[in-house]
Amino acid sequence: MSADATNPQELTVGHLPEGAEVQQNIGQRRRTGRIWQGIFLASIVFSLLALLTLILDVANDAFGLVATESSVDVAEVTGGRELSALSQAELVTIIEANTSGRVQARLNREQPLAERSQEDLVGVIEIEVLKSSLVGVWPLWESLTQRPAIEAAVAEKNPRAQIVWRSWINPDFLTSPMSSVALNAGLRTAILGTLWVTILTALFAIPIGVFAAIYLEEYADQRTWYNKAIQTNINNLAGVPSIIYGMLGLAIFVRVFEPFTSGAIFGAGSGGDGTLNGRTVIAAAFTMALLILPIIIIASQEAIRAVPNSLRQGSYGLGATKWQTVQNIVLPQALPGILTGVILSISRAAGETAPLILVGASTFIVSDPSGPFSKFTVVPIQIYNWTSRPEQEFKDVAAAAIIVLLVLILIFNTSAVLLRNYFRSKRVSL
Amino acid sequence: MTDQARARAEAAALSRPAEEVLDLRKRTRVGESVIQGVLFLCGILSMFTTIGIVWVLIQQAWLFFGNPEVSIIEFLTGTQWTPEIGSFGAWPLITATLMTSLIGMLVAIPLGLAAAVYLSEYASERARSIIKPILEILAGVPTVVYGYFALSFITPLLRNIFGNNVVNIYNMAAAGIAMGILILPLIASLSEDALSAVPNSLRNASFGLGATKLETATRIVIPAAASGLAAAFIIGISRAVGETMIVALASGAGPNLTANPFDSAETITGHIARISGGDLSYGSIQYSSIFALGLLLFTITLILNILSRRLVARFREVYE
């Protein structure tokens, strides 16, 4: 670092900071570092905010004020008494007296009047007899903060309307079947459909997936071309979009296998609305099983691979066969990891929509699925249908359904994470 | 008896009499063979899935392109998709797919990478144990919920900001943003894996030369993890391209060739979902058209996934 002899101020070669420059340089670098650290942290905060916003948005739509108006006066129908004071039998009588045979037939098809709850029957009367209709729907935030303004607006436009606080998610919602009227819409059919499809999917996918993983990790000679092909194939399948699986399901399970999936070869009856085809629970379950199979296989493979080899050696050294070693030593050790992967896959299957659209989840179905050969709908499909409708009240119903779905997924995922953490703390480290 | 003597006696009692005949012949273990067969079948099943997908897609696409109304050239280059009048140019669908995926990646990649950098280079163990589960929750939200979110929150927000006449009720931007939020955790997690795989010795060398954390992270770690990161981004793109529900709900219900993100347009996946949700008669040209689109989609995502895995393999070679 020589300065020119004639001009000590000019430096002819580069130099590192010295003296006061050092402080300045470091200070600036640290400042920049802190700013960017803040930016990195901000992106994580953004994710949290996004999650929070989503939850609040759903909640905003799931609760709020509604204004309903009836064209027929309550007193006329009940002789002055409150609807809520009437018994079920009396309510059924009112319905039968005040509605056409066609309406009653439809109601009975959805669910026999005699079996309905009191609240349900009140709801039916409000809609079918009193011709109650929604004239206004408000989200939660607005309902809380602008009540007076809402009441004023309603008083002006629909003076006969009543304003009531409504939670779109309520026990009736969970137990009623579908309806074309938002106030009556229920999730029961979809919840049962989800249960049926998910359980059947699990039954198909879990044993096959775990066995395939055992084969690949313990039995297969990984150097042969065919075993490498199987492994590559599984990795590829895990990345295929879910809608493609739906197309596979449509073409094969719904169409080619129709005699089987419709239940015709077993002599099953119709799906409830007169037609018999392959768009059934079991076709959906096959499709979803194929979808989650690669995920289960890969997760199980990782869990099996994580079992220390010394344990296997100890077992073989005692004269155990391969299956004895797998069954008694490897699987028990790998079980927590396998279980976590399985639970997460099932959770994924419960939330999938696109493949089921293709496989033919019914858009409007009122009878509960009664077996693997029934027509069906699932919760995510209902959310899709309701969200697609332009009316705000259907968006609110969708929000209620979303809450149900999110709770379900949350239960699945939380148990998977807890399981993983619990077993991680008890891991054998050899 | 002393311990030793007792041990001796026990050992004596245990050992085998030497005159016993030694039979070491292979036993036919039927159980083992059966089990091995069953396991092998399960392994093979995945091949059937792939064969099934390829067969189904190609067979129907063959029918589709065999139809006199349709030509492959038009499919790949045509700009109008109106099945009613026999126009089957896929470009409007392709551009919509590209646009929504692009917007999604513009959201997911910077944010995901930033989150990954924070998690891998800055965060304490405790912070990581809190943040990672939250990201996992975000990733676990079903896509249909994100579609709802796009429609009921993001679109009104965009309309508020940019004006009702600029932003359509159904628009690609809202769908893209929601997709970005959906994919963000995936990119964050995969990127974090890539960054963590960079050996600590590199970081230590950088610190030893007097570098700050930021300088180490941006000039040493990220470049070292480059192919792993690229692989992560490509997986994200693949995910975005194949995503259906968000675009089906929020992006629009009709093919539209446009470069304006605030316009409504239908993507490949959205179109397939809409058409098959309605009445679809088997054997109609509409039916086979969705399989042709499916084949296109499958090919794109397959190429992306293979590319991504090659990158990961190359990345691993360097560090293991």
Add this chain to the structure above:
Amino acid sequence: MTTYDIDPANANAIEARDMSIYYGTFKAVNKVSLAVEKNKITALIGPSGCGKSTVLRSFNRMNDLVPTARTEGEILFRGKNLYASDVDPVEVRRRIGMVFQKANPFPKSIYENIAYGPRINGWKGSKAEMDELVERSIRGAALWDDVKDKLQQSGLSLSGGQQQRLCIARALATQPEVILMDEPCSALDPISTLKIEELMFELRQRYTLIIVTHNMQQAARASDYTAFFLMNQERAGELVEYASTQTIFQNPKDERTEQYISGRFG
């Protein structure tokens, strides 16, 4: 070239004849011939990488677990060649037990660790008989007093030295004739090591022991016979000298042995 002076009156428990072991095309062990005497402790020593463990593992066909491994030559056990084509390795391992370098008890209870071997080999009997077998095995490993009150506790709850004795007890439970030990004390402290060496002297009464050890002092004090291995030019392990321990350490016939013993190389 090997030189050994085995007492001809004593039968061989197990013998390797012209055994070579390959991993793929790489020859790891070259033409080893070694006759191990019954009821004696034979130590295999030599610098790292010279194939001692590979030779040891060939005695109970554990090398079979490596997909690319191939063995030429014979291993004779009670008159039968263990590598004959009709021999089942699973059967072999029941009778020739193994203890590994790092103790590897199963994540099961102490009782179950011991019972595992007999059970998978088709042991039949009542619970009382199994209890007895377990107790005898544990006593045989000089571990009974330590664990008699906690048989249901996990095998992993024991100390390192106890775990290794548990592994020895586990091997005893299948009633083998030969016990192979691959550096059984390398992961243990000196006191545990001493206990295991004492145990080995006891076990010698009824079993034949072959141990691989890195520790020359251990070979000198704990074995009856010693086999010295070295890597040859092609990096394959060869048997250089095999004789009584006394001879090897005090009067080796091969110059290379003498150099190794005196620490010229390691």
